[in-house]
Amino acid sequence: MTTQTSSLRSRGMEMLIGYKQNPSVKLRNDLVRLNAGLVRKIAHRVSHQCSEPYEDLEQIGYLGLIRAIERFDPAQGCAFSSFAVPYIRGEMLHFLRDRGTTVKIPRRWQDLQKEGQKRQAELLRQYGRQPSDYEMAAALEVSVNEWREVKLANRNRMPLSLDATVCKQIDSTITLGDTLPDAHYQFLQILEEDRQQVQRAMAQLEEKTRSAIEFVFFNGLSRKEVAERIGVSPMTVTRRIQRGIEQMIAYLQPQLVQTDAEC
Incomplete structure:
Protein backbone atom coordinates (compact mmCIF):
# COMPACT_ATOMS: atom_id res chain seq x y z
CA MET A 1 0.00 0.00 0.00
CA THR A 2 2.86 2.32 0.91
CA THR A 3 4.60 1.52 -2.38
CA GLN A 4 1.39 2.26 -4.32
CA THR A 5 0.92 5.59 -2.51
CA SER A 6 4.51 6.60 -3.20
CA SER A 7 4.06 5.67 -6.84
CA LEU A 8 0.95 7.86 -7.12
CA ARG A 9 2.72 10.79 -5.49
CA SER A 10 5.68 10.37 -7.80
CA ARG A 11 3.40 10.23 -10.82
CA GLY A 12 1.48 13.23 -9.62
CA MET A 13 4.64 15.25 -9.15
CA GLU A 14 5.82 14.30 -12.63
CA MET A 15 2.49 15.51 -14.04
CA LEU A 16 2.74 18.76 -12.07
CA ILE A 17 6.26 19.36 -13.38
CA GLY A 18 5.04 18.63 -16.90
CA TYR A 19 2.11 21.01 -16.47
CA LYS A 20 4.40 23.75 -15.17
CA GLN A 21 6.65 23.36 -18.21
CA ASN A 22 3.91 22.90 -20.80
CA PRO A 23 0.35 23.66 -19.54
CA SER A 24 -2.56 21.95 -21.28
CA VAL A 25 -6.23 21.43 -20.51
CA LYS A 26 -5.88 17.65 -20.82
CA LEU A 27 -3.01 17.45 -18.33
CA ARG A 28 -4.83 19.77 -15.94
CA ASN A 29 -7.95 17.59 -16.10
CA ASP A 30 -5.80 14.51 -15.43
CA LEU A 31 -4.40 16.24 -12.34
CA VAL A 32 -7.92 17.14 -11.18
CA ARG A 33 -9.02 13.51 -11.48
CA LEU A 34 -5.88 12.33 -9.68
CA ASN A 35 -6.55 14.67 -6.73
CA ALA A 36 -10.36 14.39 -6.68
CA GLY A 37 -10.19 12.40 -3.44
CA LEU A 38 -8.68 15.40 -1.67
CA VAL A 39 -11.62 17.56 -2.74
CA ARG A 40 -14.17 14.96 -1.64
CA LYS A 41 -12.48 14.58 1.75
CA ILE A 42 -12.57 18.33 2.45
CA ALA A 43 -16.14 18.71 1.11
CA HIS A 44 -17.28 15.87 3.38
CA ARG A 45 -15.70 17.56 6.41
CA VAL A 46 -17.09 21.04 5.61
CA SER A 47 -20.59 19.69 4.88
CA HIS A 48 -20.87 18.61 8.52
CA GLN A 49 -20.22 22.20 9.61
CA CYS A 50 -22.90 23.92 7.50
CA SER A 51 -26.30 23.39 5.92
CA GLU A 52 -25.11 23.42 2.28
CA PRO A 53 -25.34 20.18 0.24
CA TYR A 54 -22.17 18.08 -0.05
CA GLU A 55 -22.49 18.02 -3.86
CA ASP A 56 -22.38 21.83 -4.10
CA LEU A 57 -19.31 22.01 -1.87
CA GLU A 58 -17.57 19.33 -3.92
CA GLN A 59 -18.13 21.23 -7.18
CA ILE A 60 -16.86 24.46 -5.62
CA GLY A 61 -13.85 22.57 -4.25
CA TYR A 62 -12.76 21.59 -7.74
CA LEU A 63 -12.40 25.29 -8.58
CA GLY A 64 -9.99 25.62 -5.67
CA LEU A 65 -8.10 22.54 -6.86
CA ILE A 66 -7.70 24.03 -10.33
CA ARG A 67 -6.39 27.28 -8.82
CA ALA A 68 -3.87 25.27 -6.82
CA ILE A 69 -2.73 23.37 -9.92
CA GLU A 70 -2.28 26.65 -11.80
CA ARG A 71 -0.19 28.23 -9.04
CA PHE A 72 1.83 25.27 -7.74
CA ASP A 73 5.59 25.46 -8.28
CA PRO A 74 7.24 22.02 -8.00
CA ALA A 75 10.63 23.69 -7.51
CA GLN A 76 9.57 24.90 -4.04
CA GLY A 77 9.79 21.34 -2.69
CA CYS A 78 6.34 21.46 -1.05
CA ALA A 79 3.89 18.55 -1.15
CA PHE A 80 1.04 19.38 -3.52
CA SER A 81 -1.64 18.17 -1.11
CA SER A 82 -0.41 20.59 1.59
CA PHE A 83 -0.36 23.38 -0.98
CA ALA A 84 -3.81 22.60 -2.39
CA VAL A 85 -5.80 22.20 0.84
CA PRO A 86 -5.98 25.98 1.65
CA TYR A 87 -7.14 26.70 -1.92
CA ILE A 88 -9.84 24.03 -1.87
CA ARG A 89 -11.09 24.85 1.59
CA GLY A 90 -10.82 28.59 0.95
CA GLU A 91 -13.01 28.32 -2.15
CA MET A 92 -15.66 26.48 -0.13
CA LEU A 93 -15.55 29.06 2.66
CA HIS A 94 -15.90 31.92 0.15
CA PHE A 95 -18.95 30.13 -1.24
CA LEU A 96 -20.43 29.75 2.25
CA ARG A 97 -19.79 33.42 3.05
CA ASP A 98 -21.54 34.49 -0.15
CA ARG A 99 -24.46 32.24 0.72
CA GLY A 100 -24.34 33.23 4.36
CA THR A 101 -27.49 34.46 6.07
CA THR A 102 -27.97 37.65 8.02
CA VAL A 103 -29.24 35.71 11.07
CA LYS A 104 -26.79 33.12 12.42
CA ILE A 105 -28.76 30.03 13.45
CA PRO A 106 -27.35 27.69 16.13
CA ARG A 107 -26.10 24.36 14.81
CA ARG A 108 -28.69 22.45 16.88
CA TRP A 109 -31.52 24.41 15.29
CA GLN A 110 -30.11 23.82 11.81
CA ASP A 111 -30.11 20.08 12.55
CA LEU A 112 -33.64 20.27 13.94
CA GLN A 113 -34.79 22.11 10.82
CA LYS A 114 -33.34 19.40 8.55
CA GLU A 115 -34.83 16.61 10.65
CA GLY A 116 -38.11 18.51 10.87
CA GLN A 117 -38.45 18.57 7.09
CA LYS A 118 -38.14 14.78 6.97
CA ARG A 119 -40.58 14.22 9.84
CA GLN A 120 -43.04 16.72 8.41
CA ALA A 121 -43.17 14.78 5.13
CA GLU A 122 -43.69 11.51 7.02
CA LEU A 123 -46.50 12.94 9.17
CA LEU A 124 -48.11 14.54 6.13
CA ARG A 125 -48.35 11.12 4.48
CA GLN A 126 -49.55 9.55 7.73
CA TYR A 127 -52.26 12.09 8.61
CA GLY A 128 -53.12 13.40 5.15
CA ARG A 129 -52.68 16.97 6.44
CA GLN A 130 -50.03 19.32 7.74
CA PRO A 131 -48.94 18.27 11.24
CA SER A 132 -49.45 20.71 14.10
CA ASP A 133 -46.61 22.24 16.07
CA TYR A 134 -47.41 19.87 18.96
CA GLU A 135 -47.17 16.83 16.69
CA MET A 136 -43.92 18.03 15.17
CA ALA A 137 -42.41 18.75 18.58
CA ALA A 138 -43.40 15.28 19.79
CA ALA A 139 -41.90 13.64 16.70
CA LEU A 140 -38.62 15.52 17.21
CA GLU A 141 -38.69 15.03 21.01
CA VAL A 142 -38.34 18.77 21.72
CA SER A 143 -40.60 21.33 23.37
CA VAL A 144 -43.26 23.12 21.34
CA ASN A 145 -41.62 26.47 22.13
CA GLU A 146 -38.25 25.31 20.79
CA TRP A 147 -39.81 23.98 17.58
CA ARG A 148 -41.59 27.29 17.05
CA GLU A 149 -38.32 29.16 17.61
CA VAL A 150 -36.65 26.90 15.05
CA LYS A 151 -39.37 27.69 12.50
CA LEU A 152 -39.17 31.42 13.22
CA ALA A 153 -35.37 31.44 12.90
CA ASN A 154 -35.57 29.62 9.58
CA ARG A 155 -38.13 32.10 8.22
CA ASN A 156 -36.00 35.06 9.29
CA ARG A 157 -32.62 33.69 8.21
CA MET A 158 -32.66 35.33 4.75
CA PRO A 159 -32.82 39.12 4.22
CA LEU A 160 -36.08 40.55 2.92
CA SER A 161 -36.32 41.41 -0.75
CA LEU A 162 -36.71 45.10 -1.56
CA ASP A 163 -39.51 44.00 -3.90
CA ALA A 164 -41.50 42.54 -1.00
CA THR A 165 -44.98 44.11 -0.76
CA VAL A 166 -45.63 46.07 2.43
CA CYS A 167 -48.87 47.79 1.45
CA LYS A 168 -51.49 47.42 -1.26
CA GLN A 169 -53.51 50.35 -2.49
CA ILE A 170 -56.36 50.48 -4.97
CA ASP A 171 -54.23 51.37 -7.98
CA SER A 172 -50.70 50.53 -6.85
CA THR A 173 -48.51 48.39 -4.60
CA ILE A 174 -45.89 49.78 -2.22
CA THR A 175 -42.75 47.66 -1.84
CA LEU A 176 -40.17 47.65 0.93
CA GLY A 177 -37.74 49.45 -1.38
CA ASP A 178 -40.27 52.27 -1.88
CA THR A 179 -40.29 52.98 1.87
CA LEU A 180 -36.50 53.31 2.15
CA PRO A 181 -35.07 56.84 1.90
CA ASP A 182 -32.76 57.55 -1.02
Whole structure:
Protein backbone atom coordinates (compact mmCIF):
# COMPACT_ATOMS: atom_id res chain seq x y z
CA MET A 1 0.00 0.00 0.00
CA THR A 2 2.86 2.32 0.91
CA THR A 3 4.60 1.52 -2.38
CA GLN A 4 1.39 2.26 -4.32
CA THR A 5 0.92 5.59 -2.51
CA SER A 6 4.51 6.60 -3.20
CA SER A 7 4.06 5.67 -6.84
CA LEU A 8 0.95 7.86 -7.12
CA ARG A 9 2.72 10.79 -5.49
CA SER A 10 5.68 10.37 -7.80
CA ARG A 11 3.40 10.23 -10.82
CA GLY A 12 1.48 13.23 -9.62
CA MET A 13 4.64 15.25 -9.15
CA GLU A 14 5.82 14.30 -12.63
CA MET A 15 2.49 15.51 -14.04
CA LEU A 16 2.74 18.76 -12.07
CA ILE A 17 6.26 19.36 -13.38
CA GLY A 18 5.04 18.63 -16.90
CA TYR A 19 2.11 21.01 -16.47
CA LYS A 20 4.40 23.75 -15.17
CA GLN A 21 6.65 23.36 -18.21
CA ASN A 22 3.91 22.90 -20.80
CA PRO A 23 0.35 23.66 -19.54
CA SER A 24 -2.56 21.95 -21.28
CA VAL A 25 -6.23 21.43 -20.51
CA LYS A 26 -5.88 17.65 -20.82
CA LEU A 27 -3.01 17.45 -18.33
CA ARG A 28 -4.83 19.77 -15.94
CA ASN A 29 -7.95 17.59 -16.10
CA ASP A 30 -5.80 14.51 -15.43
CA LEU A 31 -4.40 16.24 -12.34
CA VAL A 32 -7.92 17.14 -11.18
CA ARG A 33 -9.02 13.51 -11.48
CA LEU A 34 -5.88 12.33 -9.68
CA ASN A 35 -6.55 14.67 -6.73
CA ALA A 36 -10.36 14.39 -6.68
CA GLY A 37 -10.19 12.40 -3.44
CA LEU A 38 -8.68 15.40 -1.67
CA VAL A 39 -11.62 17.56 -2.74
CA ARG A 40 -14.17 14.96 -1.64
CA LYS A 41 -12.48 14.58 1.75
CA ILE A 42 -12.57 18.33 2.45
CA ALA A 43 -16.14 18.71 1.11
CA HIS A 44 -17.28 15.87 3.38
CA ARG A 45 -15.70 17.56 6.41
CA VAL A 46 -17.09 21.04 5.61
CA SER A 47 -20.59 19.69 4.88
CA HIS A 48 -20.87 18.61 8.52
CA GLN A 49 -20.22 22.20 9.61
CA CYS A 50 -22.90 23.92 7.50
CA SER A 51 -26.30 23.39 5.92
CA GLU A 52 -25.11 23.42 2.28
CA PRO A 53 -25.34 20.18 0.24
CA TYR A 54 -22.17 18.08 -0.05
CA GLU A 55 -22.49 18.02 -3.86
CA ASP A 56 -22.38 21.83 -4.10
CA LEU A 57 -19.31 22.01 -1.87
CA GLU A 58 -17.57 19.33 -3.92
CA GLN A 59 -18.13 21.23 -7.18
CA ILE A 60 -16.86 24.46 -5.62
CA GLY A 61 -13.85 22.57 -4.25
CA TYR A 62 -12.76 21.59 -7.74
CA LEU A 63 -12.40 25.29 -8.58
CA GLY A 64 -9.99 25.62 -5.67
CA LEU A 65 -8.10 22.54 -6.86
CA ILE A 66 -7.70 24.03 -10.33
CA ARG A 67 -6.39 27.28 -8.82
CA ALA A 68 -3.87 25.27 -6.82
CA ILE A 69 -2.73 23.37 -9.92
CA GLU A 70 -2.28 26.65 -11.80
CA ARG A 71 -0.19 28.23 -9.04
CA PHE A 72 1.83 25.27 -7.74
CA ASP A 73 5.59 25.46 -8.28
CA PRO A 74 7.24 22.02 -8.00
CA ALA A 75 10.63 23.69 -7.51
CA GLN A 76 9.57 24.90 -4.04
CA GLY A 77 9.79 21.34 -2.69
CA CYS A 78 6.34 21.46 -1.05
CA ALA A 79 3.89 18.55 -1.15
CA PHE A 80 1.04 19.38 -3.52
CA SER A 81 -1.64 18.17 -1.11
CA SER A 82 -0.41 20.59 1.59
CA PHE A 83 -0.36 23.38 -0.98
CA ALA A 84 -3.81 22.60 -2.39
CA VAL A 85 -5.80 22.20 0.84
CA PRO A 86 -5.98 25.98 1.65
CA TYR A 87 -7.14 26.70 -1.92
CA ILE A 88 -9.84 24.03 -1.87
CA ARG A 89 -11.09 24.85 1.59
CA GLY A 90 -10.82 28.59 0.95
CA GLU A 91 -13.01 28.32 -2.15
CA MET A 92 -15.66 26.48 -0.13
CA LEU A 93 -15.55 29.06 2.66
CA HIS A 94 -15.90 31.92 0.15
CA PHE A 95 -18.95 30.13 -1.24
CA LEU A 96 -20.43 29.75 2.25
CA ARG A 97 -19.79 33.42 3.05
CA ASP A 98 -21.54 34.49 -0.15
CA ARG A 99 -24.46 32.24 0.72
CA GLY A 100 -24.34 33.23 4.36
CA THR A 101 -27.49 34.46 6.07
CA THR A 102 -27.97 37.65 8.02
CA VAL A 103 -29.24 35.71 11.07
CA LYS A 104 -26.79 33.12 12.42
CA ILE A 105 -28.76 30.03 13.45
CA PRO A 106 -27.35 27.69 16.13
CA ARG A 107 -26.10 24.36 14.81
CA ARG A 108 -28.69 22.45 16.88
CA TRP A 109 -31.52 24.41 15.29
CA GLN A 110 -30.11 23.82 11.81
CA ASP A 111 -30.11 20.08 12.55
CA LEU A 112 -33.64 20.27 13.94
CA GLN A 113 -34.79 22.11 10.82
CA LYS A 114 -33.34 19.40 8.55
CA GLU A 115 -34.83 16.61 10.65
CA GLY A 116 -38.11 18.51 10.87
CA GLN A 117 -38.45 18.57 7.09
CA LYS A 118 -38.14 14.78 6.97
CA ARG A 119 -40.58 14.22 9.84
CA GLN A 120 -43.04 16.72 8.41
CA ALA A 121 -43.17 14.78 5.13
CA GLU A 122 -43.69 11.51 7.02
CA LEU A 123 -46.50 12.94 9.17
CA LEU A 124 -48.11 14.54 6.13
CA ARG A 125 -48.35 11.12 4.48
CA GLN A 126 -49.55 9.55 7.73
CA TYR A 127 -52.26 12.09 8.61
CA GLY A 128 -53.12 13.40 5.15
CA ARG A 129 -52.68 16.97 6.44
CA GLN A 130 -50.03 19.32 7.74
CA PRO A 131 -48.94 18.27 11.24
CA SER A 132 -49.45 20.71 14.10
CA ASP A 133 -46.61 22.24 16.07
CA TYR A 134 -47.41 19.87 18.96
CA GLU A 135 -47.17 16.83 16.69
CA MET A 136 -43.92 18.03 15.17
CA ALA A 137 -42.41 18.75 18.58
CA ALA A 138 -43.40 15.28 19.79
CA ALA A 139 -41.90 13.64 16.70
CA LEU A 140 -38.62 15.52 17.21
CA GLU A 141 -38.69 15.03 21.01
CA VAL A 142 -38.34 18.77 21.72
CA SER A 143 -40.60 21.33 23.37
CA VAL A 144 -43.26 23.12 21.34
CA ASN A 145 -41.62 26.47 22.13
CA GLU A 146 -38.25 25.31 20.79
CA TRP A 147 -39.81 23.98 17.58
CA ARG A 148 -41.59 27.29 17.05
CA GLU A 149 -38.32 29.16 17.61
CA VAL A 150 -36.65 26.90 15.05
CA LYS A 151 -39.37 27.69 12.50
CA LEU A 152 -39.17 31.42 13.22
CA ALA A 153 -35.37 31.44 12.90
CA ASN A 154 -35.57 29.62 9.58
CA ARG A 155 -38.13 32.10 8.22
CA ASN A 156 -36.00 35.06 9.29
CA ARG A 157 -32.62 33.69 8.21
CA MET A 158 -32.66 35.33 4.75
CA PRO A 159 -32.82 39.12 4.22
CA LEU A 160 -36.08 40.55 2.92
CA SER A 161 -36.32 41.41 -0.75
CA LEU A 162 -36.71 45.10 -1.56
CA ASP A 163 -39.51 44.00 -3.90
CA ALA A 164 -41.50 42.54 -1.00
CA THR A 165 -44.98 44.11 -0.76
CA VAL A 166 -45.63 46.07 2.43
CA CYS A 167 -48.87 47.79 1.45
CA LYS A 168 -51.49 47.42 -1.26
CA GLN A 169 -53.51 50.35 -2.49
CA ILE A 170 -56.36 50.48 -4.97
CA ASP A 171 -54.23 51.37 -7.98
CA SER A 172 -50.70 50.53 -6.85
CA THR A 173 -48.51 48.39 -4.60
CA ILE A 174 -45.89 49.78 -2.22
CA THR A 175 -42.75 47.66 -1.84
CA LEU A 176 -40.17 47.65 0.93
CA GLY A 177 -37.74 49.45 -1.38
CA ASP A 178 -40.27 52.27 -1.88
CA THR A 179 -40.29 52.98 1.87
CA LEU A 180 -36.50 53.31 2.15
CA PRO A 181 -35.07 56.84 1.90
CA ASP A 182 -32.76 57.55 -1.02
CA ALA A 183 -29.73 59.12 0.68
CA HIS A 184 -28.27 60.39 -2.61
CA TYR A 185 -31.57 62.03 -3.58
CA GLN A 186 -31.90 63.59 -0.13
CA PHE A 187 -28.37 64.99 -0.40
CA LEU A 188 -29.11 66.50 -3.82
CA GLN A 189 -32.35 67.93 -2.48
CA ILE A 190 -30.50 69.63 0.40
CA LEU A 191 -27.94 71.06 -2.04
CA GLU A 192 -30.73 72.43 -4.23
CA GLU A 193 -32.45 74.06 -1.24
CA ASP A 194 -29.13 75.63 -0.16
CA ARG A 195 -28.53 76.90 -3.71
CA GLN A 196 -31.93 78.54 -3.82
CA GLN A 197 -31.39 80.22 -0.46
CA VAL A 198 -27.99 81.56 -1.55
CA GLN A 199 -29.52 82.89 -4.78
CA ARG A 200 -32.27 84.66 -2.83
CA ALA A 201 -29.66 86.18 -0.52
CA MET A 202 -27.51 87.35 -3.45
CA ALA A 203 -30.54 88.92 -5.08
CA GLN A 204 -30.70 91.33 -2.13
CA LEU A 205 -27.19 92.67 -2.84
CA GLU A 206 -26.21 95.76 -4.80
CA GLU A 207 -25.34 94.87 -8.40
CA LYS A 208 -21.57 95.46 -8.30
CA THR A 209 -21.25 93.60 -4.99
CA ARG A 210 -23.20 90.65 -6.38
CA SER A 211 -21.06 90.66 -9.54
CA ALA A 212 -17.84 90.68 -7.48
CA ILE A 213 -18.96 87.67 -5.47
CA GLU A 214 -20.07 85.78 -8.57
CA PHE A 215 -16.80 86.47 -10.42
CA VAL A 216 -14.60 85.40 -7.49
CA PHE A 217 -16.48 82.43 -6.04
CA PHE A 218 -18.39 81.10 -9.05
CA ASN A 219 -16.08 81.95 -11.96
CA GLY A 220 -12.73 81.66 -10.16
CA LEU A 221 -11.40 85.09 -11.17
CA SER A 222 -8.81 86.95 -9.14
CA ARG A 223 -9.72 90.18 -7.36
CA LYS A 224 -7.51 92.09 -9.79
CA GLU A 225 -9.38 90.63 -12.79
CA VAL A 226 -12.71 91.45 -11.17
CA ALA A 227 -11.56 95.02 -10.47
CA GLU A 228 -10.79 95.51 -14.15
CA ARG A 229 -14.19 94.13 -15.18
CA ILE A 230 -16.36 96.27 -12.90
CA GLY A 231 -14.13 99.39 -12.96
CA VAL A 232 -12.97 99.61 -9.33
CA SER A 233 -9.74 98.93 -7.41
CA PRO A 234 -8.83 95.44 -6.10
CA MET A 235 -9.15 96.77 -2.54
CA THR A 236 -12.67 97.92 -3.30
CA VAL A 237 -13.49 94.47 -4.68
CA THR A 238 -12.27 92.89 -1.41
CA ARG A 239 -14.38 95.29 0.65
CA ARG A 240 -17.46 94.70 -1.50
CA ILE A 241 -17.07 90.93 -1.18
CA GLN A 242 -16.63 91.14 2.60
CA ARG A 243 -19.62 93.45 2.99
CA GLY A 244 -21.73 91.31 0.64
CA ILE A 245 -20.98 88.13 2.57
CA GLU A 246 -21.93 89.84 5.83
CA GLN A 247 -25.22 90.97 4.28
CA MET A 248 -25.95 87.46 2.98
CA ILE A 249 -25.28 85.94 6.40
CA ALA A 250 -27.61 88.46 8.01
CA TYR A 251 -30.28 87.58 5.45
CA LEU A 252 -29.85 83.80 5.79
CA GLN A 253 -29.63 83.52 9.58
CA PRO A 254 -33.36 84.08 10.28
CA GLN A 255 -34.21 81.46 7.63
CA LEU A 256 -31.80 78.94 9.13
CA VAL A 257 -33.31 79.46 12.56
CA GLN A 258 -36.79 79.01 11.13
CA THR A 259 -35.75 75.80 9.30
CA ASP A 260 -34.21 74.33 12.45
CA ALA A 261 -37.38 75.14 14.41
CA GLU A 262 -39.49 73.33 11.80
CA CYS A 263 -37.26 70.26 12.04
